[in-house]
Amino acid sequence: MTPTNATPRPELTDARLELEGRIATLTLARHDVRNALTGTALVDDIVAVAEWLNRCDAVSVLVITGDGSAFSAGGNVKDMASRGGDFAGDPAEVAERYRRGIQRMPLALDAVEVPIIAAVNGPAIGAGFDLANMADLRIASRKAKFGETFLNLGIIPGDGGAWYLQRLIGYQRAFELTLSGRVIDAEEAKQTGIVLEVTEPEALMARAMELAERIAAQPPKATRLTKRLMKKGSRMALPDFLDLCAVFQGLCHNEPEHLEAVDAMLEKMAKQ
Incomplete structure (x- = not known):
């Protein structure tokens, strides 16, 4: 039974929010662009859900996952190539778009009061990798891949990824992954300490919900x-x-x- 709460759910554009008991599940639903975080409304949706959670006493855990084959491909590379969208303008304009755009996501998620579980269903690349690392726990499908790939495109992790990754796995390992830009599979991510568990693709959400239910049962x-x-x-x-x-x-x-x-x-x- 879903608990009642006077706090209305946020209206989302590119994501879905579902409630089951005390667990909220946020699904990134722009599989047409592999759940890219720029050029879509996903950042706005994530921020709206984060702010809603802190007003909603009926929720104890948030699970974030992706619809389709990817968790999130990060930034929209086509917009980068055309210098359009979030990447248009001179250095000051781009910097301001980062502050008013994707950088709202780590600030909002860092302030979320309930535990966050990332159920990583597929590739989590660039800012998508960073989004997974903003969660408290990560469960990965064997189809998941992870990459701090910004330097491959001649840019830096502008969404705070370098801050999260070194706190998660230590400076040296984070440095190697960030400076090499290499993409790792789910098993290496587990060995490195990025991922808590690896599951078969069909078992991912069941395991994430099992973990969420255990936490949600606590006071x-x-x-x-x-x-x-x-x-x-x-x-x-x-x-x-x-x-x-x-x-x-x-x-x-x-x-x-x-x-x-x-x-x-x-x-x-x-x-x-």
């Missing part, structure tokens, strides 16, 4: 606070971090969901 307010804590952990000094832990724990101990969880645990222990 929702504590889940959001835990994600916030995990994000802050890499950016704060230990004394400041422990102060934040104390504040968050004080909130948790005064939430009804905490007492409900404790009662359920005591009842389970009594039956053993």
